[in-house]
Amino acid sequence: MPYAPDTSDLTSDQIALKNEAHRFAAEVLRPASVEIDAMTADDAIAPGSPLWTVFKKAYGAGYHLRGMPPELGGAALGPLESHIVGEEFGWGSAGLAIALSVSAMPFLFAARSGNPDLVRDIVTPFAEDRQGRYIGCWPGTEPNHGSDTIWATGEFARPEIHMDCVARKDGDEWVINGQKSAWVSNGTIATHALLWCGVHPERGMSGNAFIIVPLDLPGVSRGRPTNKAGQRDLNQGEIFFEDVRVPSYYMVVPPEVMPVFHPMLFAATNAGLATAFVGVARAAFEEALAYSEQRVQGGVPIARHQLVHRKLFDMFTRVEAARALSRKASLRLQYGVPSIHYSVAAKVYCTQTAFDVATAAAQLHGGMGLVRGVLVEQLVRDARAAIIEDGENEILALTGARELFSQPLAGSPTNGAMAHAAPEKEAAR
Ligand SMILES: Cc1cc2nc3c(=O)[nH]c(=O)nc-3n(C[C@H](O)[C@H](O)[C@H](O)COP(=O)(O)OP(=O)(O)OC[C@H]3O[C@@H](n4cnc5c(N)ncnc54)[C@H](O)[C@@H]3O)c2cc1C
Incomplete structure (x- = not known):
């Protein structure tokens, strides 16, 4: 019996959106992912x-405008609708789903800045693009700073820990120098960067800002694409900046705004990544189910053995739990309530679930689970990368815990104690 996610809580419009996104994932994303x-x-x-x-068909279908305001041609999907599309895209390919999400980031930030010159320079061309010519990236991590960039770690404001890539004001321009890591998604193919760099290095990581940088400017160069084990369909690579000049209005999030803005971005990116890996977990479960019903051992399909039954039920449970948690995190983004602990919980749980379910699915394939070209083998590698992606899960969990225990927990007698525990522990470090 095939697994079909429960849609009884969705409207007919949401089911139609899900079916359309699934068709795109099955016909475009998955075949391209396997080939790449x-x-x-x-x-x-x-x-x-x-x-x-993939880029051409996704932009042709308007999927690059999912988060764009309607007045700029965007679909302005609600959080549940975004979650529905995100899960289906992750089902098709985590790497390509992430490539497409990241691609929109500089243009979304430029649109939200409201600066008419920036809208004219880059947002309108992106909104009109139906060929996949405008590709974005968000370079943050550096050769010497990976986990250091994760928001609200204890080290975040220590002055000696700051980004090495910096922007300096010179008249009406920002001048950028430095290097970003080999992990920048879309790094070697992007046309525009939402560059996360230092402006006040003396404030540590809290002195950072976001600047839009067109990557065809003099002084920009790239490394070779990173050759990695998982998410091989997600291009990644270094970007170098040497005296790169952009107009002052390309600064879309100045350091003063970062304390408000960064937590929101952190919550949104974690919730988004969680959603994609619900799709990966589901894809692995579906593969395990199909294989178990077809593979005969002991005279019957292996799905009829009680132990296999039990394993398949565990996969079902994990997929459903991951969807529920990630959906909760996505919905909280809309309400504007503090969401970091939900988003981080969802990212950590869903990526670990994707890895666990894919590993169990590969095990149920026996030797076939090791063969290149058998989907579960790729899913294990793709999910493995997610445990590090956009924040290594242990570091993220520490950040989530810090947030959770600084929030008032309804009905908890330990509220005050927990809220005060974090700074005291911090001082003791
Ligand atoms: C698939 C993928 C996509 C990515 N996309 C992007 C992107 O688009 N843009 C971008 O900028 N970056 C991107 N990254 C980079 C990613 O954010 C980093 O890899 C991640 O934050 C971890 O940093 P690191 O690899 O430098 O590991 P490190 O930070 O060096 O961590 C190594 C180990 O040390 C531990 N550790 C680190 N600091 C501490 C501490 N303070 N206390 C205790 N233990 C610690 C960690 O838990 C980890 O196990 C991507 C990475 C991957 C894998």
Whole structure:
């Protein structure tokens, strides 16, 4: 019996949206992902690669405008609708789902800045793009700073720990120097960066800002695409900046706004990543179910053995729990209530679930689970990368715990104690 996610709590419009996103994931994302997974990192971005077809078809269908305001051509999906599309895209391919989400980031930030010159320079061309020509990235991590960039770690404001890539004001321009890590998603193919860099290094990581940088400017250069084990369909690579100049209005989030803005972004990116990996977990469960019903051992399909039954039920439970938690995190983004602990809980739980379910699914495939080209083998590798992606899960969990225990917990007699425990512990570090 195939697994179909329960849609009894969705409206007919939401079910139609889900079906359409699933069709795109099944017909465009998954076949391209499997093909790119078998290619070298260089071939994956060469002319003729299926990667370019994915961008073209996604932009052609308007999926790049999911988060854009309606007045700029966007669909302005609500959080539940975004969750529905995000799960289906993750089901098709985590790497490509992330490539498409990240691609919109500089343009979304530029749109939200409300600056008419920036809208004219980059938002309108992106909104009108139906070919996948405008591709974004958000370079944050650096060779010497990975977990250091995670919001609200105890080290976040220590002056000696700051980004090495910095922007300096010179008249009406910002001048940028430094390097971003080999992990920047879309790093070697992006046309625009939402660059996360230091402006007040003396304030540590809390002195950072976001600046839009067109990546065809003099002084920008790239490394080679990173050759990695998982999410091979997600291009990644270094970006170097040497005296790169942008107009002052390209600063979309100045350091003064960061304390308010950064937690919101942190919550949104974690919730989004969680959603994609619900899709990965579900894809692995579906593969396990189909294989178990077809593979005969002991005279019957292995699905009829009690132990296998039990394992499949555990996968079902984890997929459903991951969807519920990630949906909760997505919905909280809309309400504007503090969400970091929900978003982080969802990211950590859903990515670990995707890895656990994919690993169990590969085990149920026996030797076939090790064979290149068998989907579960790729899903294990793709999910493994997610445990580090956008924040290593242990570090994220520490951040989530810090947030949770500084929130008032309804009905908890320990509220005050917990709320005060964090700063005291901090002082003791
Ligand atoms: C698939 C993928 C996509 C990514 N996309 C992007 C992107 O688009 N843009 C971008 O900027 N970056 C991106 N990254 C980078 C990602 O955010 C970092 O890899 C991640 O934050 C971890 O940093 P690191 O790899 O430098 O590990 P490190 O920070 O060096 O961590 C190594 C180990 O040390 C531990 N550790 C680190 N600090 C502490 C501490 N203070 N206390 C205790 N233990 C500690 C960690 O838990 C970890 O186990 C991506 C990474 C991946 C894998």
